[in-house]
Amino acid sequence: MHPKAGTILRLFRAEVGYVSGEYLSRELGVSRTAVWKHITALRNNGYRIEAVTSRGYRLVSSPDNIDPHEIQTQLSITKIGQRLEFLKQTSSTNADAFRLAEDGAVEGTVVLADSQTGGKGRRGRLWTSPSGVNLYCSVVLRPSIMPHEAPQLTFLSAVAAARAIELTTGLTPEIKWPNDLLVSGKKVAGLLNEMSAETDGINFVILGIGVNLNMTADQFPDELRHPATSLFLESGTRIDRSSFTSTLLNELDRLYADFLTHGFGPVREEWQRRCNANGRQVVVTDSGTECRGGRFIGIDSDGAMLLRSDDDLLHRITCGDVRVI
Numbered sequence: 549m550h551p552k553a554g555t556i557l558r559l560f561r562a563e564v565g566y567v568s569g570e571y572l573s574r575e576l577g578v579s580r581t582a583v584w585k586h587i588t589a590l591r592n593n594g595y596r597i598e599a600v601t602s603r604g605y606r607l608v609s610s611p612d613n614i615d616p617h618e619i620q621t622q623l624s625i626t627k628i629g630q631r632l633e634f635l636k637q638t639s640s641t642n643a644d645a646f647r648l649a650e651d652g653a654v655e656g657t658v659v660l661a662d663s664q665t666g667g668k669g670r671r672g673r674l675w676t677s678p679s680g681v682n683l684y685c686s687v688v689l690r691p692s693i694m695p696h697e698a699p700q701l702t703f704l705s706a707v708a709a710a711r712a713i714e715l716t717t718g719l720t721p722e723i724k725w726p727n728d729l730l731v732s733g734k735k736v737a738g739l740l741n742e743m744s745a746e747t748d749g750i751n752f753v754i755l756g757i758g759v760n761l762n763m764t765a766d767q768f769p770d771e772l773r774h775p776a777t778s779l780f781l782e783s784g785t786r787i788d789r790s791s792f793t794s795t796l797l798n799e800l801d802r803l804y805a806d807f808l809t810h811g812f813g814p815v816r817e818e819w820q821r822r823c824n825a826n827g828r829q830v831v832v833t834d835s836g837t838e839c840r841g842g843r844f845i846g847i848d849s850d851g852a853m854l855l856r857s858d859d860d861l862l863h864r865i866t867c868g869d870v871r872v873i
């Protein structure tokens with residue numbers, strides 16, 4: 549996309565109604581004919597732009613593709629998204645981000661893909677990643693924290709994804725320990741963080757985020773262990789993938805800046821408030837076997853779940869599946 553076309557999009561977004569051709573030509577420092585050429589190029593790229601004589605132009609809708617330039621025009625960040633890599637297809641954005649980080653990529657580098665052929669889920673599972681519908685995103689972070697504190701960043705990404713879903717759709721997602729995002733009890737997003745570390749510090753962390761945006765029921769594999777859904781299926785409205793991506797990156801950026809200044813406390817508080825088990829009675833199962841019951845108290849600074857059993861003992865749980873009863 550031509551930088552002037554990017555500026556036109558930014559100016560459209562800053563206005564509620566029409567933007568006059570004269571104003572655009574003044575702001576861009578080009579002739580009205582040149583403005584018209586950029587508008588035509590934007591239309592050819594799928595932007596619907598209305599033109600009304602004596603009023604000007606209005607952006608009606610943006611194309612449903614992930615467009616890094618489009619995303620950049622909507623970012624208000626200091627770190628996350630300062631470098632954006634977009635791939636039409638890849639094996640796994642986490643693997644790509646890991647390689648880039650090993651080669652010295654700057655903190656805040658983001659890898660996005662339209663589809664993944666080997667999307668990585670937790671516990672070695674495959675993350676279904678068809679093209680044209682969802683968000684697959686990995687972010688490189690280089691925080692000065694100890695390796696055992698790295699799970700705090702997974703909680704941070706869960707909160708950012710929950711906020712982005714809420715801001716975009718008005719739906720209120722719940723977080724299920726350790727890090728699934730649910731809408732109406734069905735999984736809508738998953739997080740997979742990976743890291744490179746030494747005993748005394750972290751080289752980098754990769755935040756891997758997958759959100760089912762516009763997937764339809766027939767695109768989910770039959771063998772999913774947990775019921776899954778998409779924001780489109782839950783809200784009935786198609787989600788603009790570029791806008792969603794920028795909302796997510798803006799929220800990640802804010803939360804990460806806050807994390808670096810104030811530590812894990814604010815993230816932990818918001819994560820617990822959004823957790824489906826907060827303060828409730830739960831059962832933890834491991835490989836299908838019930839291993840512990842109790843009241844969900846919260847999460848520890850290393851990500852362990854804290855349960856209080858009926859005999860008033862506090863238990864730290866680090867693996868298993870939680871069911872609210």
Ligand code: BTN
Nearest residue numbers: 640642668669670685738756758
């Ligand atoms: C889970 O099992 O819940 C975690 C799923 C994480 C999927 C995302 S999609 C973007 C990033 N790249 C990957 O290969 N995996 C993560």
